[in-house]
Amino acid sequence: EPEVTQTPSHQVTQMGQEVILRCVPISNHLYFYWYRQILGQKVEFLVSFYNNEISEKSEIFDDQFSVERPDGSNFTLKIRSTKLEDSAMYFCASIPGGTFYGYTFGSGTRLTVV
């Protein structure tokens, strides 16, 4: 069964550093999402992306965050200057569009900011 792949599975970065989280959605999917889950808390929506532009973003997704789909396969989340409170599990998800069967989530990237 096709999967959404996220790399790396765990990333440690120093506060203030830029980090890029990578996702490879399922090849024929058209809608892409990033979610985050701070340890012990619920999963929160960050941003949705369709047709090479942001469809919707949450209050969390401020100017420190950006997304892009640079090459038609990867979907990246960049955090420009990481803060301690950015430490979380970040999940990528995608859906094909057309008939809706539900969201396919990746296994996540655990980001630890030290």
Next chain:
Amino acid sequence: AQSVTQPDIHITVSEGASLELRCNYSYGATPYLFWYVQSPGQGLQLLLKYFSGDTLVQGIKGFEAEFKRSQSSFNLRKPSVHWSDAAEYFCAVGARAGGTSYGKLTFGQGTILTVHP
């Protein structure tokens, strides 16, 4: 705005006992409803989903859920719990954002399930 409430933060059951995890949602129309399970440090696994039609939906691992529009609920049930079901369970609501776009998922706070032998 859509929202999800899972009233039980932590539930403990004995192995073999029945289970019901509660989920209430708020949304202006018929939503898409999901239950996900997450083991510690792991990703989100889809247990089941409701889009339309039969209000009782079957999922993986012997779970089922019933959509009750009048109560705005989508409770998850299992007749006999196994020790391997210990995990955190998230209810989520999603909606079509408009036109051909699909909106975000909104998750509940989660219910941690502990299973005693």
